[in-house]
Amino acid sequence: MKRGVIAIDETEAHETLLREAGQWAAAADAKLVVLTFLDESEYEKGVETLESVGKVENVSYDTGAVTEAAADDAAAFAAGVLDGMGVEFTTVAAVVGDKERGSRVVEAGEKYDCDHAFVVGTGRSPTGKALFGDFAQQVILNFGGLVTITME
Numbered sequence: 001m002k003r004g005v006i007a008i009d010e011t012e013a014h015e016t017l018l019r020e021a022g023q024w025a026a027a028a029d030a031k032l033v034v035l036t037f038l039d040e041s042e043y044e045k046g047v048e049t050l051e052s053v054g055k056v057e058n059v060s061y062d063t064g065a066v067t068e069a070a071a072d073d074a075a076a077f078a079a080g081v082l083d084g085m086g087v088e089f090t091t092v093a094a095v096v097g098d099k100e101r102g103s104r105v106v107e108a109g110e111k112y113d114c115d116h117a118f119v120v121g122t123g124r125s126p127t128g129k130a131l132f133g134d135f136a137q138q139v140i141l142n143f144g145g146l147v148t149i150t151m152e
Contacts, residue, residue, distance in 0.1 A: 002030035004116035005109045007037070007101065010077050013120045013152045020148065021118040022082045025089075032082075032089040033112045035105060036074035038067060043095045067093040102138025115145040122152055 006021045008014040018034070025032050038046075046066035070093035078089055090112070094104045109117055121136040140147050 002028045002116075003033065003112060003114045004030055004118060005033040005035055005105060005112060005114040006118035007035045007105050007120075008074060008077065009036070009120075010073075011120075011152075013150060015077075015081055017118050017120055017148075017150045018078060018081045020150070022085045022087045024116065024118075024148075025087045026085045030087075030116075032078075032087060033108055033114060034074055034078045034089050034091045035108050036070055036091070036093050037101055037104070038070050038093055038095045040095060040097055043067070067095065099134070102135045102142070105139050106142045106144075109143055109145065117143045117145065117147045119147065119149055120152055121149045 002025075004021055004025060006018060008018055021032055024030065043066055046069070050065060071091045074093065075089075075091040078091060082089065092108060094108070096104055105117055105119060108114070117139055119136050119139050122134075136147075136149050140149075
């Protein structure tokens with residue numbers, strides 16, 4: 001089955017990459033898995049906010065609502081970019097630490113049986129060895145299919 005995974009933030013570079021991934025998916029009759037990230041600190045703040053609101057309202061909220069909200073935001077962004085292309089997509093949010101983004105793209109690709117990954121590169125890695133940055137390099141080296149990279 002043709003399926004692509006794309007890691008996005010709501011930036012211009014990611015919008016461009018999402019549009020390219022949408023064109024690929026439309027031409028290949030493929031589906032997309034749109035992956036968005038929450039830093040651990042963002043996630044913890046969201047959970048704290050839910051707990052505070054829950055105490056005021058005397059209600060217990062599911063902490064999964066934090067990742068669901070991030071996935072909903074990414075879905076709205078993706079829907080706006082992919083509008084009119086006829087591309088089916090699923091949106092997933094992942095809580096990540098500093099060095100986990102690349103491995104999360106690879107994991108999502110495996111979980112959803114993706115044969116293509118789309119990522120935005122950030123320039124050279126801190127050591128200067130990788131042209132696309134650590135995140136993109138990790139995806140290139142570990143993803144089991146094609147990888148498309150656009151630069152910021």
